[in-house]
Amino acid sequence: MLQSKLFPGSLKENPKDEKSVSAKYLIRAGFVDKVMAGVYTILPLGWRVLDKIEDIIREEMNAIDGQQVFMPALSPQENWRKTADRLNKIDVLFEARGANDESRRRNDATYVLNCTHEDVVTPLAKKMRFSYKDFPFALYQIQTKFRNEARPKSGILRGREFRMKDLYSFHRSEAGLKKFYEKSKVAYTNVFNRLGIGEETFITLASGGDFTKDFSHEFQTECEAGEDLVFKVKSTGVCYNREVTPSQAPEFKSEEEIKKMELIEGKGIIGVKDLVDFLKIEIERTTKTLVYKNEKGEFLLAAVRGDYEINEEKLCKVVRAERVELARAEEVKKLVGAEIGYIGIVNVPEKVKVIMDDSLKGRINFEAGANKTNYHVVNVNFGQDLESPKEFFDIKIAKDGDLFPATGEKYEVFKGAEVGNIFPLNTKFSEAFDYRFTDKDGSKKIVYMGSYGIGSTRAMGVIVEKLHDERGIIWPEAIAPFKVHLISIGKNEEASKLYEKLQAEKIEILFDDRDISPGIKFAEADLIGCPYRAVISAKTLEKGKLEVKKRNEKEVEFLTEEELLKRIK
């Protein structure tokens, strides 16, 4: 490719307002162009990279017998109503309909812009495959997804429209699903290794969300621009996403006499921060108590140490509830007789269930709401002012500094960017679409499914986040837009010859044939980040050699054309 012909060709101004390195470099070097928040055009340079990333993904999916298909971006609303009314529940779902009167006169239907394809692939599979002989099988596609994100961020790391590989597997049994699920982990590991981010990408246990009660597994790349917090158990290497991290609070120790409980008026003192300032005590001494309601309308109190937050998903598991939500102000008042803000774990009405987090355990002389409007109590002690509960639970959101309960070791905590995720869907979608197969004995059995995603555009962004220096991007050879960036300094004729020669050898080469100052050429070559830079100038021609430099090395070498060819082939 001649750089004089490359679109757009010249450098963009350094984009202001872009905080993430990947957005800055990818925009400035002309890999992508921002159309609006979270929506990007992939430009020729970017497409060359993305195409290679997706080829690698494709090869690994084919290796586990995935068959590629291409499903539509639009789908009928009806499909999305079948699964627990996902049409109304998925808060990132877009719809599409005629944009003007004339268009709507022709066809006034409203469609869903797919944000994932379980709701399309399940009816497809159901139409085609229904004998036990047909299983297992897996379909995948690489496609544009649409998600109405509240806040797109960091360039292509999180967009409203992005490309994703999604694979769906279908099995006769849970065991079959499990087996394939493990195979998919290996395939994913291969993908990220080949993309050059394998060493910093960790399989991370995460919530299955609405999809499944089991854990799902995320592939998290350690990355400052990432949006997830990953907790790693150093002794075993197991990683947890913050949302599911088992957490034990570091003990809050205070060697002191047990004091008498004291009622303190603190009108308008609501919230942990107020309390800390007002009572002049450590935050660990305060107690955060919230009133929840489960799906049956039963109330319960949940309490954590003041420096923690409650993890509602953990709370659900502890009380075996489908879901919990915060009780409304009037409900709280009716239940414990005090306004929100003064709720505590002392003087709790008999009938109300209290779930205490283990961060409360072992404290002496602590604070709590008095369950009396405008009052708090201090110097509260288990055994003296309230019964010590039979059991403490883990219902808090983990934070940096927490310990892994099983071994007591401190977690290593880092920010991660989720480049892939895999879900054991089990029978969620097959039940919803009534997808069953006929087994050997003629009986109808439910199909087990899994879903497996890799965001290819996000992966491209994460790779740049990981592989760059102060001058620009450093692409791994496997996905670089070109292998060689040839630069001529005043000697275009000689360079043209070499360019044609290398092209004939099927080397991917970008030739900077522009008549501009060498400084620009060097700076731009560093920014674009091809693995090899070759320079032809009066100086090199004198030696009869080329100056060759690898992007990730400092030293230059002088090689003959043949030596260069040998090196890069």
Added chain:
RNA sequence: CGGGGCAUAGUAUAGUGGUAGUACAUACGCUUUGGGAGCGUAAUGUCUGGGUUCGAUUCCCGGUGCCCCGACCA
């Protein structure tokens, strides 16, 4: 979803109730060629709808969009 800010040339910005300026980029000419070159010339403009006004790019209201912080993110 909550809070804050912004909208002027391709880009980044200045300024004004009456004629809109600068830089970079672009085009042309001359010079220049190993780490983001110099001089000269030229072309290019106020997001959208309404209101106030003799007159609005400027003031007011709505819309749209963008940015930042937080919540959310199967």
